[in-house]
């Protein structure tokens with residue numbers, strides 16, 4: 001009854017990249033690196049299937065970071081001269097590449113891992129891409145001098161890759177937009193429009209993931225400042241409800257998001273975050289089933305997908321595997337209890 005999926009990223013094995021880091025260095029170069037990425041992708045497909053998940057992803061094993069992995073294949077970006085920039089409204093500093101010329105795709109971005117994943121799972125395959133607004137917030141602009149114009153330029157490129165991924169056999173394309181929770185007014189004003197441009201013409205399911213970030217210290221500290229009720233979703237959900245996006249992924253477990261905000265997504269499929277990515281403590285199936293039960297007050301059973309709050313990239317492999325199992329077991333328990 002309840003489908004299960006992960007938000008997107010999974011930890012990279014030690015033989016592929018540095019572990020428990022958000023921007024890890026690769027352990028290899030050239031063909032050896034490509035092979036290690038393939039191996040890690042297959043390993044995580046197997047781990048997700050073994051855990052019993054319904055929707056499978058590539059675990060983002062082929063990209064160093066969820067935004068920069070895409071940008072590496074974009075012409076008009078200077079990757080050699082990264083600059084330090086405060087991102088997510090200056091929540092933390094990152095070394096980011098610079099946009100220096102008109103943007104154009106150099107070619108396919110994720111063909112290899114998408115086709116590999118498609119060849120190795122018969123389950124629903126989800127593929128993630130960064131959303132236009134989040135890209136704009138994770139790159140230095142030396143060319144457009146206009147966030148909206150640059151977001152629309154990125155949205156066109158994302159759309160090209162998304163259409164190609166659909167042709168590769170991907171069932172769900174998800175755009176990650178953590179920036180929607182930071183620039184709420186802008187998200188409602190133009191972020192959703194840029195998102196729809198990125199998803200234009202897709203016949204597969206179109207999803208968006210909006211979270212409070214990875215479980216890194218800067219995010220944990222930021223959450224402490226958000227008060228006892230986190231109402232960021234309230235501003236952007238109405239725009240999403242009117243949009244052509246099919247699925248919305250949100251953070252629920254161990255967050256201060258009032259669950260009734262799910263009501264604002266009437267008619268959409270909701271990926272309910274039932275797994276905390278900011279804690280190594282593994283959820284019990286009872287806790288997962290409990291969160292599903294709470295969300296069910298506001299979304300129809302057949303529209304609820306149990307999911308992780310965010311990506312698991314910076315966690316240890318052991319904890320991530322245990323959390324995938326808890327997710328599947330908790331959904332099965334909810335299925336029994338709430339049938």
Ligand code: ZN
Pocket residue numbers: 007178209210211212213214309310311
């Ligand atoms: Zn996230």
